[in-house]
Every structure is written in C-alpha cells, then in structure tokens.
Amino acid sequence: MAKNSIMNDEDLRKIHFFSEFDDDELKKVRSVSNFKTLAKGEMVFFETEPYIGFYIVLKGCIKIFKISKDGREHILHFIYPFDSFAEVPLFEKYEKVSKDEFSYPANAMALENDTKVLLLRSQTFYSLLEKNRSMSLKIISGFAKKLRHLNKHIESLTQDIPKRLARFILEEKKQKFKDGREHFELRMSKHDLASYLGTIDETLSRSLKKFQDDKIITVSGKKITILNKQLLQDSAT
Amino acid sequence: MAKNSIMNDEDLRKIHFFSEFDDDELKKVRSVSNFKTLAKGEMVFFETEPYIGFYIVLKGCIKIFKISKDGREHILHFIYPFDSFAEVPLFEKYEKVSKDEFSYPANAMALENDTKVLLLRSQTFYSLLEKNRSMSLKIISGFAKKLRHLNKHIESLTQDIPKRLARFILEEKKQKFKDGREHFELRMSKHDLASYLGTIDETLSRSLKKFQDDKIITVSGKKITILNKQLLQDSAT
DNA sequence: TCTCCTTTTTGACTTAAGTCAAACCATCTT
DNA sequence: AAGATGGTTTGACTTAAGTCAAAAAGGAGA
Secondary structure, eight states: OOOOTTOOHHHHHHSGGGTTOOHHHHHHHHHHSEEEEEOTTOEEEOTTSBOOEEEEEEESOEEEEEEOTTSOEEEEEEEOTTOEESOGGGGTOHHHHHTTOOBOSSEEEEOSTTEEEEEEEHHHHHHHHHHOTHHHHHHHHHHHHHHHHHHHHHHHHTSOHHHHHHHHHHHHHHHHOSSSOOEEEOSSOHHHHHHHTTSOHHHHHHHHHHHHHTTSEEEETTEEEESOHHHHHHHHO | OOOOTTOOHHHHHHSGGGTTOOHHHHHHHHHHSEEEEEOTTOEEEOTTSBOOEEEEEEESOEEEEEEOTTSOEEEEEEEOTTOEESOGGGGTOHHHHHTTOOBOSSEEEEOSTTEEEEEEEHHHHHHHHHHOTHHHHHHHHHHHHHHHHHHHHHHHHTSOHHHHHHHHHHHHHHHHOSSSOOEEEOSSOHHHHHHHTTSOHHHHHHHHHHHHHTTSEEEETTEEEESOHHHHHHHHO
C-alpha cells in the first residue's frame, strides 16, 4: 500500500515477471500492488484463507509449509527476494479464482524481521497479463525454474539425511555466492531446515556434527563454512 | 513419422496444448511431429542424450526416472495419455536449447507394449508457439498442474510408507474413474510403484498386505479394490 | 552481567524401513 | 507339461532415523 523506497524501478525490474517493463508500466505495477512489511513469525496467509492473489518477496525470507494431522510442520519451499509465491492457483481454474472459491494451497510465514512482500491481486494481474503478452513467457520460464527445483527436491527426498543435507549446502553455496568464498549464512533456523529436509532437529544436528567430525564443514551458529568441497560432493551422491 | 489412425484430430485436441487449434493447425502439427510406437521397456531417451524436443503420450504409460550412483532407480513421474513430458528444458535457456547444449533432465521408458508417443522438436515447437500466442496460456496451465502435483508428491514423501501408499491409491482411484466403481488396475509394476513411493519392493509388499489384513483393500495382481474408503482416507493422513 | 526463554545438542532407547536370501507364483516358451 | 524367467512375497536380521528427556548454548532485555 505504502510507497516505499524499496519499491524503486531497479528493484521491480529484478522481479522476473516485470524485467522487460518500461517505466510507465512499472509505475502501473506500483500503483496496483500492495506492499507489506512483516515481522519474523508473522503469517502472510493461511491455507484456509480465500485466495486473493500472489506475492513477491522483496526482502527477507518466507517459508511455505503444511501442517499434517499430527501437528508436524512440513516445509515445501523457502522463498528469497525477487521470487514469487502462490502464483500457481492463478492458472488453474480461472473461473474459480475469479469467484473467490479458491483457498491458498499452503501456509506462508516470514522468517526474518523486516521481511517485505508485494501482493498482486488476481484481477490486477490478469489485466496486466492481457496488456503484456510478453509476460506469459516470463511466467512460463519462472514455472520451468520451479519445476526443475521441485524435481531436484523430490530426487533428494529419496536419499538419506546426510545426502540431503550435503545437497542442500552445495545448492545454497551455489546460490549465495558466485564469488570464491566458501562460507554462507543460513537464513532459516535449524528447526526449519530440518523440516525442509524432511527430518527432525536431532537428526539434522547429528548429521551436521558428523560432517564437522569428518572435517568437511564447520558450523558456527548460522554460519556454515565448507572445508572440503570434494568430500561434500562425494557425500551428496 | 508414420501417419497413423491414432493421430486423428479428436485425439490431438485432447492434448491440452492443442485444444484450441483449428483443423488446419492440427494438420500442421501432424506434419511436423514424429510419431513413435514403443515396446515395454524401450527407452524414449536417456538423460545423457542431447535435448531435441519434448514428447506427448498418446497411448500406454511412460516412467521418468533417475539412477543414483549406487545404481538404484528413482521414479519421478508416471506419464499417462495426453500429457506431455520433458517440456521444461524448452523454457529454461532458449539459447542453449537452440545450440544443442542441453541434455534431457532424466530418463524415460515405456511401461507397456504398444505405447505411442509424439515427438515435437524444439524448433518446430518454438515456431508453433510464435504463431499461436494462445498456446502460452495452455503451457502455463499445464505447468501449474504439474507444479501442484509435485507439491503434493513432496508433501507425501515426508510421510511414512503406508501413508504414501494410501494417498497414491486414493489419487489413482480419483483419476481413473469418476464413476462409482471402487477398483482399478495399476499401470506399472509393483517394483516401479515402490520406486515412485521412494521405497523398495519388500516394504511396498508388506504395506499392501497390512491394508489387506485390515480389510481396507484387496489386491489381486494389478487390480486393487477399495473395500473401506473411510479407513483408507484415515490411513492417508 | 544476570536472568529468562528459546534454540540446539546429547544420550539412551524404540521403531520403521532397508538388506539379504530364499521361496513362491504367474506367464511364456519349446 | 516341464523348464525358464521375471515379478512378488516371506522371514530373519541390521541399520537409519525417530522419540523422549534432559542438558547445554545463545540471545534479548532488565
């Protein structure tokens, strides 16, 4: 809602969907989107809520999760800046989305203080899409990226926990720096990481310890340093 | 390549991408696509092969799988008639696809004799897409459907094996008949089902036995009959 | 710096699922 | 019908990962 300094043209163009928009079009986006700042632990939406549109993360980190009947939380995705989430329903049953008959497919919560998101309402987005046919190719490629990522995650979930952890660390390292440094900060709690890897705190803790004992990584708080990339890669397969 | 009776307009229109094509456009599709018939166990492609285009299943069943370093097979998807597979690379790195630098992301094998598939080469498809802007919305909705399915699968993989099995049976039942019957035929071997569920033959066999002992289902060869849907649903959550 | 509170780790134990070996069973072939 | 073959099941055993309880380590605020 608020026009904030974080919503400048430069940042908006980092959003894949809008990367080819001109200044006027970006102005349009700014005027029709709602801007929200969230504290750590605050919910973006619950899966019971009626679907009103999708979100884009501008700053911070969001987790998308489900709660199973026994009360356990299962994290499906972490979303980082300039990626969108909850866009899938937009393209499933057009009529239902228009008629407010859709709910969100999962829960979404901010993981850091001062997490900033942009809400694009369904109707707003449909009309943007109509005027910008080029956007549909962007959407396709965004979806393709997500599909590839989910396929990897599925592949990973059939491996044992140390392998999943090794893959996760390598993937994070790759994302976080193209530069040479071999350490990075986890953006989520160990609990959330355990849940994403499909395990529990204790098992994650033991796997991390094992990697440290084997001199493959060091862990200090949220900081992970890769000591021996070769061994880590071996552990991942 | 062969123009076969199975490739009539009616069938082609069942393919989501082409559902709004007129007769002339379908004729075009027929003339540019390659038609293949495969025996059970025959490969459509290996993941080492250069990417040349994507496929649509017209008849039979295809499994998409990876082989891990220890030689175990992990099935990511089963593809049934009128669904496409291996379209994701088309939308990832346009330049690379054009330059033949892409490989298939996994392996694909026919699970039944007389499985029929259609190959659409990358270049062919790009030019179809250019002329039919309406196709991009179809692609998006196809991807959305896949994303939803993968999310469900991921959710499932964090549950124990009996729960995964129960979910799979309920999902298959839903897909296979909107009518009232409570039995259906598995299209894949028990071995392949085990691999898809992220487990092994023995564990699947024991889970099926347990459900039978509990009078929830009966299994006779590939035929599964649901005796008590309520109990099956309870087992799934 | 000292609390209080949350997050993470550790230890002892249980359980689900994987391994290995063998038996069983249904086709299909000759 | 006998044999061969691949798919499936069974039993005995091992191992990875989950559970529960408690201790240790970190942080935020007084």
